[in-house]
Amino acid sequence: MALDNESFEILLATIQRFIRERLVPAENHVEDHDEVPEEIVAEMKELGLFGLSIPEEYGGIGLSMSQEGRVAFELGRTALAFRSVFGTNVGIGSQGILMDGTEAQKHEILPRVASGELIMSFALTEPDAGSDAASLKTRAELDGDHYVLNGTKRYITNAPRAGAFTLMARTGGPGASGVSAFIVPADTPGLRLGKPDKKMGQRGTKTCDVILEDVRVPAANIIGGVPGQGFKTAMKVLDRGRLHISAVACGTAQRIIEESVNYARERKQFGKAIGEFQLIQAMLADSQAELLAGWSLVQDVTRRFDLKPVHESDPEVSMRASCAKLFCTEMVGRVADRGVQIHGGAGYINEYKVERFYRDVRLLRLYEGTTQIQQIIIGREMLRSA
């Protein structure tokens, strides 16, 4: 699955122009009001951004992973809240259905996901199950042809905007094989939202708890129709998500470097532009080299990802995707730190973009598998395949 190159180049140019003309100028608004303006959300829908990764037959654009990576890079170059609006539709919220859903589920859900009419979230994490997702406690008990769900999901991105959730709950015994993935409409009785989380950064993104009390969901809403497959589905979804996040991290690093270079050219101390000091150049050079290394890695792994069948996971590719997430998200943390340093006191002041990016990128090392979890995946695979 991929878009032909000519159309893709036009699409990328459109997205670049949209980011430059519409999103970057709205960054201050998002920071000050903690929300993405409604008219921008409407424009995103009209533009087709919600359907980037959904195949054409389901009303989307059908980008390959390498193409999606290039788009994610561009989206990383502005406040991450914009990407988040449609990020779960493109990624974790919908991919489970695309990868493992029945034809009926795909036809029913995906066209609405692609148009942005339906916002989907991904609900795996719980108060007592984060990195150890396989230990999740949300129960799903069979009652006739319905399941009854009880439990709490935590930090669910876009939950306040969501029309439906890809939600992991336990239908069987302990461990990964007891987990099933459900499609849960947000308006199902018994489902309610916690109060919005107050976060360190990424202002304008929305996360909160999702609380399930005797929520009745048709058994037919299990993704793929077969119970016990949900953990596998979730892991495949996260594999792909990791590459997307890696590309976003590179885009943000690029933006921070641009902000820093511009500042270093303008700011004068000791009678010169600080960019003329080699100690400043050293910081810029380290950031540039690390960014290019990370971006090369992302491009390489996304290419490998595209070579394998969509529905299969290849441990070698997963290991590399984890390497990309590990390296790129840590890399952008260092780049952001240097960006603040180059800005001196200004880097600590909210008016300057680097101050925001510094907080925004901190999340990238935590969600969709913390850095330590990536290390575990990589190390385990190295020993397994040796």
Added chain:
Amino acid sequence: MKLLVAVKRVVDYNVKVRVKSDKTGVETAGVKMSMNPFDEIAVEEAVRLKEKGVASEIVAVSIGVSQAQETIRTALAMGADRGVLVETDVAVEPLAVAKVLKALAEKEGAQIVVLGKQAIDDDMNATGQMLAALLGWPQGTFASKVEIADGTATVTREIDGGLETVALALPAVITADLRLNEPRYASLPNIMKARKKSIDMLKPEDLGVDVTPRLTTLSVSEPPVRKAGIKVPDVATLIEKLRNEAKVI
């Protein structure tokens, strides 16, 4: 009513243009290319005329290298109905382009040809005018407003002294200025649809046009770097310097 819109592939306006080391032209290898911004405005105007029910079909035309198909494809994604690429590797000049467009306008039976007022690569600002002369049609250049009714195009033009409004009996040539409109984004679904629209491939010979350049480029160089100015304490010093140093008065 059929509209012809001319679109040119140029170095993207965000790119810092560099002169080739051998001074034969500007560097285009590996450089991002896009539709000439004034042509985007022309396409937008044509699409609006179609949305208003004035135009029935929009044909986007480009003259140039094979990659200009991408430029046409962008016009199709914005709303043009089909494309024509007149393919040539020769660096085409305004007169050659005007001749090609004349042939196509006649072949297609177009009522209006819309162009950008100039292209941002060589800034010639000549093609539209030459085309109008060759066709013997009236022209409304530097348009900031266009209205079509009863076989007449009423075009508001941006001129040095302000605005001028002309009434043109159709068929006519219109060239777009910056303030005519704000071009829409080619939405991703429309980019997908544009893949199914057709682009006819022609050669200049097919239209009986000779596009051989008539101009010779001797050398291309960067403009000299501007030196910092100076501040003068008063008008008297200014006049003194203009007279004795700059020798301009």
